[in-house]
Amino acid sequence: MTTPCPTPLVRSAYVDDELAPADAAALETHLDSCAACRARIAALRTERIALRALLAAEEPAATPEFQRPLGPASLALAGFGAVAVGAFASSVWGELASAVPSGLRWLNPFDSGSLVNLFVSALLFIHNEGIAMLTSIVQFSAAAVLVALLAYVCAAILKPRAGTAVLLSVLLVVAAFPGLSHALELRKTEGVTTIAAGETINDTVLAVGDTVSIDGDVNGDLLAFARLVTVRGSVSGDVITAAETVEIQGKVGGSVFGAGRAVTLTQSRVGRNFYGAGSDVRIGTGTEIVGNAAAAGQTVNVDGKVGVDVFGAGRDFTLRGEVARNVVAAGQSVTLLAPATVGGDLTARVGDLDRVQIAPGATVRGNVDKQVVEGMRKQAAAGSKYLTASFYVWQLVRLVAAFLSGLVLLWLFTGLQTASVRDTGDGVKTGLFGLITLIALPVFALIACFTVVGLPLGLIGAVVWLLGLYFAKIVVAQLIGRRLFLSPQGVPHYAATLLAGLVIVIVAINLPWIGWLVSFLLTLLGLGMLVNYVSERSGRTL
Amino acid sequence: MTSEAAFADHYRQHYRRVLGLCRQLLGRLQPAEDAAQEVFLRAYRARASYDPARPFEGWILTIASNYCVDVVRRRRKEASLFGSESDERIAAEADDSDVLADVLSEERATEVKAAIAALPERYRLPLVLAYYRDASYDEVAAALGITRTHAGALICRAKQALRGALKKEPA
Numbered sequence: 067m068t069t070p071c072p073t074p075l076v077r078s079a080y081v082d083d084e085l086a087p088a089d090a091a092a093l094e095t096h097l098d099s100c101a102a103c104r105a106r107i108a109a110l111r112t113e114r115i116a117l118r119a120l121l122a123a124e125e126p127a128a129t130p131e132f133q134r135p136l137g138p139a140s141l142a143l144a145g146f147g148a149v150a151v152g153a154f155a156s157s158v159w160g161e162l163a164s165a166v167p168s169g170l171r172w173l174n175p176f177d178s179g180s181l182v183n184l185f186v187s188a189l190l191f192i193h194n195e196g197i198a199m200l201t202s203i204v205q206f207s208a209a210a211v212l213v214a215l216l217a218y219v220c221a222a223i224l225k226p227r228a229g230t231a232v233l234l235s236v237l238l239v240v241a242a243f244p245g246l247s248h249a250l251e252l253r254k255t256e257g258v259t260t261i262a263a264g265e266t267i268n269d270t271v272l273a274v275g276d277t278v279s280i281d282g283d284v285n286g287d288l289l290a291f292a293r294l295v296t297v298r299g300s301v302s303g304d305v306i307t308a309a310e311t312v313e314i315q316g317k318v319g320g321s322v323f324g325a326g327r328a329v330t331l332t333q334s335r336v337g338r339n340f341y342g343a344g345s346d347v348r349i350g351t352g353t354e355i356v357g358n359a360a361a362a363g364q365t366v367n368v369d370g371k372v373g374v375d376v377f378g379a380g381r382d383f384t385l386r387g388e389v390a391r392n393v394v395a396a397g398q399s400v401t402l403l404a405p406a407t408v409g410g411d412l413t414a415r416v417g418d419l420d421r422v423q424i425a426p427g428a429t430v431r432g433n434v435d436k437q438v439v440e441g442m443r444k445q446a447a448a449g450s451k452y453l454t455a456s457f458y459v460w461q462l463v464r465l466v467a468a469f470l471s472g473l474v475l476l477w478l479f480t481g482l483q484t485a486s487v488r489d490t491g492d493g494v495k496t497g498l499f500g501l502i503t504l505i506a507l508p509v510f511a512l513i514a515c516f517t518v519v520g521l522p523l524g525l526i527g528a529v530v531w532l533l534g535l536y537f538a539k540i541v542v543a544q545l546i547g548r549r550l551f552l553s554p555q556g557v558p559h560y561a562a563t564l565l566a567g568l569v570i571v572i573v574a575i576n577l578p579w580i581g582w583l584v585s586f587l588l589t590l591l592g593l594g595m596l597v598n599y600v601s602e603r604s605g606r607t608l
Numbered sequence: 609m610t611s612e613a614a615f616a617d618h619y620r621q622h623y624r625r626v627l628g629l630c631r632q633l634l635g636r637l638q639p640a641e642d643a644a645q646e647v648f649l650r651a652y653r654a655r656a657s658y659d660p661a662r663p664f665e666g667w668i669l670t671i672a673s674n675y676c677v678d679v680v681r682r683r684r685k686e687a688s689l690f691g692s693e694s695d696e697r698i699a700a701e702a703d704d705s706d707v708l709a710d711v712l713s714e715e716r717a718t719e720v721k722a723a724i725a726a727l728p729e730r731y732r733l734p735l736v737l738a739y740y741r742d743a744s745y746d747e748v749a750a751a752l753g754i755t756r757t758h759a760g761a762l763i764c765r766a767k768q769a770l771r772g773a774l775k776k777e778p779a
Contacts, residue, residue: 074700074701075760075764077700078700078760078763079745082745082760083746117770118739118740118742120721123717129619132619483682
């Protein structure tokens with residue numbers, strides 16, 4: 067025994083025929099004199115052969131059809147198919163929608179206009195004065211995300227005991243929120259939530275319930291979500307509310323943001339601006355709005371007094387009150403009834419000039435400008451919107467925003483960079499998942515709001531749903547971008563594929579006639595892919 | 609250059625082999641099926657760059673290993689997916705576990721495959737590349753972006769870990 071026995075590493079390399087010739091020779095010399103090592107090497111060789119045979123054994127799976135990338139002809143066919151499916155789907159959707167009890171209709175995110183209205187009012191809100199409020203909303207959401215992350219960490223630590231982990235994280239979420247709500251007065255009941263007359267709350271109030279009645283005073287902002295929200299008392303800050311019916315009859319120091327089937331202001335005073343979106347928005351008699359009023363809805367009525375400008379968008383816009391400066395109204399009909407007074411100009415954008423009516427007794431001090439806009443008719447605004455510069459600016463802003471948030475998303479969740487759908491069948495399946503998520507998540511979030519687990523989960527659900535809606539198209543864009551750049555050398559950096567995909571997606575969803583359908587289908591697919599991704603991830607960690 | 613028809617032939621002939629590699633590298637069947645489709649899609653787009661003088665299998669398996677290593681890398685964002693070379697070498701020297709050639713018999717094939725799939729990625733990738741694809745340590749090192757000795761240490765550790773895992777399981 068002249069040489070020491072070889073180490074496991076050397077033995078392993080030797081049986082793999084990867085040892086340098088000199089080392090191999092030295093080892094073979096050792097083997098001549100060491101029976102133990104000889105036996106060991108022989109066993110290792112057997113092991114290697116068995117392992118290779120085992121790995122080489124073929125998968126029992128059947129060979130599926132090869133999915134060739136789509137050529138121009140099949141793309142055209144797919145486009146035609148999409149239109150046909152869309153027409154069918156919209157009729158089915160119509161049937162479904164008519165089955166929903168009318169009391170719940172306002173919940174439908176696809177209800178004509180309400181989503182657009184919400185979006186428009188959100189934009190106006192952010193543009194005009196939302197910074198401070200937005201900051202607090204962002205802080206609140208950030209806190210929610212933080213808690214969710216903590217819960218996730220908990221779950222990850224308790225990996226083997228998934229049930230316990232889920233329970234613990236739910237407890238953690240629920241336990242954390244009362245702490246957060248130090249900054250908030252939180253009121254939530256199954257039935258009527260009331261701040262009684264004479265009661266004063268020096269804080270932001272978050273009120274949720276079937277009916278929310280604010281008869282007392284709130285020295286702060288009011289956030290109210292319910293079927294019926296009534297404000298008869300006073301709120302020193304902003305009122306942000308979404309409900310089937312919103313009635314404001316008191317004093318609001320800040321602005322009012324109201325969304326619902328009916329948003330009505332009567333005998334009230336708003337210190338700053340009013341933003342209303344709903345199928346019926348009414349600024350009633352005796353109401354005074356010190357700032358601007360922006361209203362979007364099927365019918366918009368302005369009977370009260372507005373200190374600055376009025377922007378109205380809806381099917382029918384009617385003004386009976388007093389506006390200190392300009393009125394811009396867009397709709398199928400714009401009507402001024404006596405004793406309406408407009409201090410500045412009236413700009414009416416309608417489908418038909420005959421639909422602008424200024425009754426005797428109504429006064430416009432400035433100019434009356436009547437514009438015919440094709441889009442106000444039933445047909446889409448296709449003809450005009452593509453000719454405006456602002457349309458392209460907005461699409462560019464949208465592209466940049468989506469690109470930046472997409473980068474963050476793909477950087478945080480690298481798995482999404484390569485998320486894909488296998489074939490048409492898988493795509494349809496993923497889309498169906500997306501559809502289920504689209505419908506089920508807000509329903510669960512809403513139900514959660516009214517149960518023991520409560521509001522925090524509901525809010526998180528809503529935030530997740532909104533984030534999902536936003537990120538869905540980004541995920542699909544990444545998929546499209548990757549398909550575009552495929553080569554065996556690998557794909558370019560995900561930023562490049564994302565940008566290319568986003569450009570295609572944004573062009574596609576702005577196509578006349580079918581853009582909305584493309585947008586809807588892409589959202590479904592993207593949501594489904596997100597759900598797949600999340601379930602695959604949690605499948606591994608939980 | 610290869611024609612559409614020839615590509616279809618190649619696909620039918622090599623699909624299972626590619627699926628097998630993806631399966632072993634990724635550890636699970638469903639993502640492997642996706643990966644195999646993706647690999648052939650990439651190959652289809654790049655079919656102009658294929659040299660018919662060389663075997664198709666080698667070409668497609670290279671695309672497959674690059675793709676799967678990429679997927680695993682992205683899945684695990686840590687910079688050092690394959691640990692440090694010195695740590696792995698020290699660990700490999702320390703473990704002197706018995707050779708378990710008998711457990712590699714055909715009767716226990718399913719069990720062994722499951723054990724391979726359950727190996728940590730840093731051991732599974734080099735082992736599968738070396739034994740499924742019949743790649744040299746140099747080729748494994750190049751595919752994973754590590755040194756040759758590091759690859760050798762990881763393959764040795766992979767076998768040790770496999771023995772450990774199979775020893776624990778009831779026979």
